[in-house]
Amino acid sequence: MKRSIFALALLAAAPAAAGDLYVVDSTAAALPVGAFAADTQLVALAAGETVTLIAEDGSTRVISGPYKGPIAGGAADTPGALARIARAREDSAQVVGAIRAPAWDQ
Numbered sequence: 001m002k003r004s005i006f007a008l009a010l011l012a013a014a015p016a017a018a019g020d021l022y023v024v025d026s027t028a029a030a031l032p033v034g035a036f037a038a039d040t041q042l043v044a045l046a047a048g049e050t051v052t053l054i055a056e057d058g059s060t061r062v063i064s065g066p067y068k069g070p071i072a073g074g075a076a077d078t079p080g081a082l083a084r085i086a087r088a089r090e091d092s093a094q095v096v097g098a099i100r101a102p103a104w105d106q
Helices: 002-013 081-092
Strands: 020-026 036-038 042-045 050-055 060-064 067-070
Touching: 042 050, 042 060
Parallel strands: none
Antiparallel strands: 020 036, 020 050, 042 067, 050 060
């Protein structure tokens, strides 16, 4: 979740050019997490590769391979995708902890 919050903060703070998209999740080496990409940028994704991007207006777009062409042509708006990514990462995190209580009966 910290990574998702950091990504949103970075997106809000970074100056973006018109049509810029921010990569929030990716299994493709061509578009790593944290990269900015123009919506006109050409991309080639192999079968099974997926890239999730956030646009300036806050919409979330997902491109799934196999795909070859501009990002704008392969991206479909997916409402709630960012929330699902954050939730999936939260669910996979595990924390083990313990506390020691004082002896109250003394």
